[in-house]
Amino acid sequence: MRALDLVVAYESVTVDSDALDAAxxxxxxxxxxxxxxxxxGEPRAILPASQMIEILVPGYVVxxxxxxxxxxxxxxxxxxxxxxxxxxxxxxxxxAGPPPVADAHDTxxxxxxxxxxxxxxxxxxxxxxxxxxxxxxGAITASHLLAELLRGRTSAGGSSG
Numbered sequence: 778m779r780a781l782d783l784v785v786a787y788e789s790v791t792v793d794s795d796a797l798d799a800a801x802x803x804x805x806x807x808x809x810x811x812x813x814x815x816x817x818g819e820p821r822a823i824l825p826a827s828q829m830i831e832i833l834v835p836g837y838v839v840x841x842x843x844x845x846x847x848x849x850x851x852x853x854x855x856x857x858x859x860x861x862x863x864x865x866x867x868x869x870x871x872x873a874g875p876p877p878v879a880d881a882h883d884t885x886x887x888x889x890x891x892x893x894x895x896x897x898x899x900x901x902x903x904x905x906x907x908x909x910x911x912x913x914x915g916a917i918t919a920s921h922l923l924a925e926l927l928r929g930r931t932s933a934g935g936s937s938g
Contacts, residue, residue, distance in 0.1 A: 781881040787916035792866035809898035
């Protein structure tokens with residue numbers, strides 16, 4: 778099985794997209810992450826939902842979780858204000874490396890190894906077009922890859938025990 782067999786169209790945003798809109802997209806579609814594209818449409822980053830949540834939680838609460846129990850609901854309801862007037866590009870860490878990108882002809886195991894190595898819930902998939910440039914095809918999520926790998930195990934008649 779190749780990445781081309783596993784890839785699906787996937788929600789993406791640009792580095793200049795509104796951060797609050799991106800958070801809504803994550804929530805409404807229950808996505809593990811967003812694929813972030815640069816101005817030219819190339820993958821720039823993977824933005825996990827957990828990173829957006831980290832931005833919402835005040836630093837003092839992250840440092841001392843016991844404070845979360847004493848923050849009243851009025852203040853908790855205003856957590857999303859942390860995303861106001863921010864762009865998606867402002868939401869990933871300064872040390873964020875390039876996103877994991879698999880080639881369309883990579884095997885499922887190569888995709889799994891890449892995903893494990895970078896600890897990403899999502900891998901972008903691209904292919905070389907006739908002109909020699911790269912074309913983004915979509916993405917493979919960790920849950921989709923896991924389902925396909927387990928399906929292969931089930932159909933092979935394997936069981937543990």
